[in-house]
Amino acid sequence: MDTVTAGQPVLVIDAMKLLQTLTAPCAGVIVQINYAAGESVDMDAVLITIDPEE
Structure with missing residues (x-):
């Protein structure tokens, strides 16, 4: 899957x-x-799960 950094946009929700x-x-x-x-x-709801860096 994709690697993300803290604060990086990961989702956009239309509410x-x-x-x-x-x-x-x-x-x-x-x-x-x-x-x-x-x-x-x-x-x-849980939208995504991120496995944090150690």
């Missing part, structure tokens, strides 16, 4: 026609993406 950019909280590797583009997302 009520307002785009929200979510950033990586830490450096690491994206190991899982739980939703595809266009899917509805439940509140408090």
Whole structure:
């Protein structure tokens, strides 16, 4: 999967026609993406999983 740095944009969510950019909280590797583009997302859902660098 992809390597990310802390603060790097990783997702953009369209919520009520307002785009929200979510950033990586830490450096690491994206190991899982739980939703595809266009899917509805439940509140408090885990969108991606990042394995942090050690």
